[in-house]
Amino acid sequence: MLTNLQTRTEFDLIVVGSGIAGLYAALKAAGHASVCLLTKGALEDTNTWLAQGGIAAAIGQDDNPAGHIADTLQAGAGTCDSQAVSVMAEEGPRCIRELRSLGTPFDLQDDGRLALTREGAHSKNRVLHCGGDATGRLIQNTLQERLACQPTVSVREQTFVTDLLVKEGSICGVRTLSGQTLRAKAVILATGGLGQVFARTTNPQVATGDGVAMAYRAGARIADLEFIQFHPTVFMGKNEEETFLVSEALRGEGATLRNSKGDRFMPDYHEMAELGPRDVVARAILDQMKKSGSAHVFLDITGRGKEFLINRFPTIFAMAEKRGLDMSCHWLPVAPAAHYAMGGIETGLDGQSSIPGLYACGEAACSGVHGANRLASNSLLEGLVFASRAVESIREKRLSLPAPCKAAQNVSQTVMRPESVRKIREQLRRRMFEDAGVLRSGTALFILREELAVYASQVPAEPANQSAWELKNLITAAQLIVQGALRRTESRGGHFRLDYPQPAPALARRFSFSKEKEEADSASVAV
Numbered sequence: 001m002l003t004n005l006q007t008r009t010e011f012d013l014i015v016v017g018s019g020i021a022g023l024y025a026a027l028k029a030a031g032h033a034s035v036c037l038l039t040k041g042a043l044e045d046t047n048t049w050l051a052q053g054g055i056a057a058a059i060g061q062d063d064n065p066a067g068h069i070a071d072t073l074q075a076g077a078g079t080c081d082s083q084a085v086s087v088m089a090e091e092g093p094r095c096i097r098e099l100r101s102l103g104t105p106f107d108l109q110d111d112g113r114l115a116l117t118r119e120g121a122h123s124k125n126r127v128l129h130c131g132g133d134a135t136g137r138l139i140q141n142t143l144q145e146r147l148a149c150q151p152t153v154s155v156r157e158q159t160f161v162t163d164l165l166v167k168e169g170s171i172c173g174v175r176t177l178s179g180q181t182l183r184a185k186a187v188i189l190a191t192g193g194l195g196q197v198f199a200r201t202t203n204p205q206v207a208t209g210d211g212v213a214m215a216y217r218a219g220a221r222i223a224d225l226e227f228i229q230f231h232p233t234v235f236m237g238k239n240e241e242e243t244f245l246v247s248e249a250l251r252g253e254g255a256t257l258r259n260s261k262g263d264r265f266m267p268d269y270h271e272m273a274e275l276g277p278r279d280v281v282a283r284a285i286l287d288q289m290k291k292s293g294s295a296h297v298f299l300d301i302t303g304r305g306k307e308f309l310i311n312r313f314p315t316i317f318a319m320a321e322k323r324g325l326d327m328s329c330h331w332l333p334v335a336p337a338a339h340y341a342m343g344g345i346e347t348g349l350d351g352q353s354s355i356p357g358l359y360a361c362g363e364a365a366c367s368g369v370h371g372a373n374r375l376a377s378n379s380l381l382e383g384l385v386f387a388s389r390a391v392e393s394i395r396e397k398r399l400s401l402p403a404p405c406k407a408a409q410n411v412s413q414t415v416m417r418p419e420s421v422r423k424i425r426e427q428l429r430r431r432m433f434e435d436a437g438v439l440r441s442g443t444a445l446f447i448l449r450e451e452l453a454v455y456a457s458q459v460p461a462e463p464a465n466q467s468a469w470e471l472k473n474l475i476t477a478a479q480l481i482v483q484g485a486l487r488r489t490e491s492r493g494g495h496f497r498l499d500y501p502q503p504a505p506a507l508a509r510r511f512s513f514s515k516e517k518e519e520a521d522s523a524s525v526a527v
Contacts, residue, residue, distance in 0.1 A: 005154040010401060011036045013394060014174055014184040016161050016211065019046035020136070021362030021383035022190035023143035028391040030150040036182060037153060038174070040160040040466070043144055044137075045206045047192050047363065048380065051136025052247035052315060053119055054129035055384075056377035057092040060116050063124045065089040072378060075121045075277050076371020077493035078508040079224070084368040087349055088378070088385045095384040096128065104142045105130050119248045119376035120275045127377045133247055133313045136380065160466045161210070164218040164358065165405040171218070171357035172402035177466055185399035186357050188390055189215060189345060190383070193363040194477040196470075198338035199426075199433040202231055202245040208470040209477030211364035215345045216476060216515055221354040223366040223512035224343030225477070226484030227494040229374050230438050231339035232281035233257075235332060236296040237323060244319050246299055246334055248376050251275055253312065255301035257285065258331065260292040279373050279494050282336040282438055289335065298331035336438055340379060342370040342494060343484065346512045351390030354514070357399065361386040368510060372493020414460035416468040424455050425471050432478050440485055441498045449482045487511055 012033035015026045026037045039045070058068040068089040073080050100106060106128050107115040116125040130138035147153055160177040164187065173183040191211030195203025216222050233246040251257075251274040256264050269284040270276030276284075285297050301309065306328035310317050313327070320327050345353050345360040347367050353360055361367075362383040369382050431451060435444040456475045463469045488511060490504035491497050 010183045012185050014187045017190035018043045019048035019192050020380050021387040024384050025188050025387035025391050027147050030152050035153045037155045038159045041206050048136045048140050052133040053249040054127040054135045054377050055380040056127050057096045059093050063126050071123050072375045075373050075375040077373050080371035081368025088369050091385045092381045102142050102146055118252045121277045133315045163214050166218050172405040185401050186394045189360040189364050190362045191364045193341050195338045197432050197478050199429040201338040208473050210473045212344050213473035213476040221346040221512045221514045223346035223510045225480045226488050227342035227372045229340040229494045230282045230336040232285050232336050233299050233334040234337035236335045250301050255299050258298045258300050259288045260294040296333040296335040299334045300331045350393035351386050359390040361390050413462045413464035415464045421467045421471050436482055445486050452479050
């Protein structure tokens with residue numbers, strides 16, 4: 001029988017992160033293991049909470065996993081792991097059924113069947129949604145409520161994990177900012193994305209690439225971080241606080257993109273027009289902005305009635321209204337922004353990283369499902385499927401609690417002034433958006449790499465506060481993105497190089513590297 005769960009320091013499993021992947025992993029493990037779920041903010045401070053469009057799964061009467069697989073591979077531009085894609089598409093419907101059994105309030109049609117919509121690059125209507133455009137929030141609410149009832153799970157909010165602890169080549173636990181060492185048989189990193197690397201992003205403030213950075217420092221292999229998905233339609237407000245995602249589901253419901261002259265332009269760029277792959281749509285928007293000298297284009301869904309828009313997109317409608325726009329009669333100013341990292345901690349089909357005892361799932365992981373360009377609404381599904389597989393793998397291996405890790409109490413921490421953190425963070429984000437954003441070039445990336453090294457030299461090895469640790473992680477993530485972008489001398493999916501504008505067949509594969517390999521190869525990168 002478990003006692004004093006909130007004060008324990010030894011567990012069967014530690015889960016870091018509280019989005020859909022972390023919550024689902026903790027819930028799946030709760031029946032057979034002691035679990036400690038750690039999150040650096042509140043449980044709901046996640047990308048999952050902000051997810052609008054929905055979750056894709058082949059559950060329609062006219063759909064099947066084979067179709068979902070084909071669409072995912074097509075969007076992934078030749079670099080998807082076909083086995084991982086098959087696993088996700090085939091196991092996805094089971095996860096949806098489990099979510100429904102847990103009480104997730106998916107939207108229904110008048111006849112009681114699940115309401116399905118279509119998003120970019122899907123050949124079928126296979127995207128489920130909740131509360132119109134509140135899918136992520138309502139799924140997360142459901143999982144949080146279920147997790148709160150689990151007596152074997154210790155949930156610790158406002159707990160920042162600084163590093164993974166390694167003993168004899170295996171993960172033995174984690175260290176927190178307070179200096180506490182927590183031991184576990186296995187650790188699952190479900191820390192989410194790294195959108196805050198860029199000046200313009202849909203991601204919340206907490207998305208600072210913590211999981212990728214700490215896994216890299218521990219020696220894990222990282223893959224495909226050059227592939228960053230920029231969402232084409234993000235509201236262009238007066239400042240960063242006004243930025244919000246304008247879901248692709250609007251285009252699935254008939255919204256069109258118009259340039260500064262009011263002309264529709266997407267049919268000139270892709271046969272699927274507004275429903276083309278996100279990288280194509282993002283570059284088309286930038287092209288139109290460049291031609292007109294405008295800071296944005298417009299999204300027009302005035303063809304749908306006000307009642308429909310309020311019911312189908314209540315969150316977006318309300319956010320636009322706060323900014324003085326009525327979607328039923330006003331066009332929304334939109335432009336691309338960093339949205340999702342296709343790469344991350346390299347994993348196999350069960351979420352296992354290259355280090356024994358370390359697993360990853362969700363956006364922090366690179367399972368190979370998304371390839372060079374994530375298919376819309378596959379992210380929530382990937383989090384569910386591979387979180388479930390990771391927990392099952394850990395259960396089957398019956399891992400033993402490792403020997404005590406090296407104590408962290410004597411680590412010397414250095415205070416970094418808040419104004420210095422803020423200044424470097426702003427400079428980093430601006431420079432990454434400028435030269436490692438939607439359009440890249442070798443020369444600019446090489447210069448940026450040198451600038452990042454300067455930023456890194458200004459941050460303590462062991463910061464004393466969370467903001468400085470987040471900056472340290474952002475710099476690490478930025479360096480990995482730039483290094484990957486320099487290595488990939490082609491254009492593919494979410495990675496576009498002006499000096500190599502075509503895909504190279506020989507490079508249609510995952511690029512992975514560890515800290516040791518990156519340091520050895522850094523001097524030989526071609527520009």
